[in-house]
Amino acid sequence: MATILVVDDELGIRALLSEILSDEGHTIELAENASQARAARERMRPDLVLLDIWMPDVDGVTLLKEWGGAGLLTMPVIMMSGHGTIDTAVEATKFGATAFLEKPITLQKLLRAVEQALVKTAPPRPAPVAPGLPIYSRPDPGLTGLPSMASHTAGLSSHLAGAGSNGLASEQSFELDRPLREARDAFEKSYFEFHLAKENGSMTRVAEKTGLERTHLYRKLKQLGVDLSRNKRGGGG
Incomplete structure (x- = not known):
């Protein structure tokens, strides 16, 4: 499972996303502004960041640009906004965001976006070893009779x-x-x-x-x- 940083100035949004993603087995870190997000990103090196665009001090797109310019955009970032536009989504993508979620965020869209972002950054899995263990035991083709009902x-x-x-x-x-x-x-x-x-x-x-x-x-x-x-x-x- 992944370590996910949720950055949003709304307590209700942070609590909701934390509950859903924790239920999926992820480790969640919360930040309510850009200052806390910077500290959390440095401390925990998250596998994924959910970043709100509209925040009171520094907006999400500005923070995204900052991380990109400093070479700190080493994790996928999903932008979130309740007042987003197509232009905003395009701008965020241009500066390194992997996806854009419009509030209110549905459970299905959230889980799908998180799963896709993590799959893109996951290391390739090693190929299976050729002589694998048998999973199913196949019946002898010479056996044609059915088991008696008494056995059941x-x-x-x-x-x-x-x-x-x-x-x-x-x-x-x-x-x-x-x-x-x-x-x-x-x-x-x-x-x-x-x-x-x-x-x-x-x-x-x-x-x-x-x-x-x-x-x-x-x-x-x-x-x-x-x-x-x-x-x-x-x-x-």
Whole structure:
């Protein structure tokens, strides 16, 4: 995950962006003006900067020019503004900004812009080693019979194999000889634990993936007794 510096003079904007990006697992540093932004950039060397254009002391475009002129623009910068124009966006891009977000910023646009900016600056991944480990076991082509139903009465084998960027795969066995509610709760708990692990603990992505509102998702996980602490990344939840 990345270290992101959020520069905005509005407390509400800083708090909102910090919450969203922390939930995605990023480390967030906040600054409310250009002076704090300069100090934070020197201290933490962020992987990405979200920079507001309209600030009371020094505006964002001026700070962007300053960093560029001093050779300090070593990270992607996404400009933000609630009063932006096409000319402003073009000017910011000319001086090194990688993207321009217009307020109010939607969750989807924010995450997409951050992801794209970080991908552009990420180091290339090494090529996979040729003799890789087998992921799927292929059936013997000589076997044509189906397994008997008796083999499934004691338990239902469920492959939740997919997977995400971390190559996650999960296999659970669910006992069928139990009350429906217990069997359903056991499945749902495993289902949500799988998606939490797959999304590295990001409640935002799990909510999108499962089609649940975040508030409903939190209540559901608490009801099922899912341990959220082991899935959290860097304090994001």
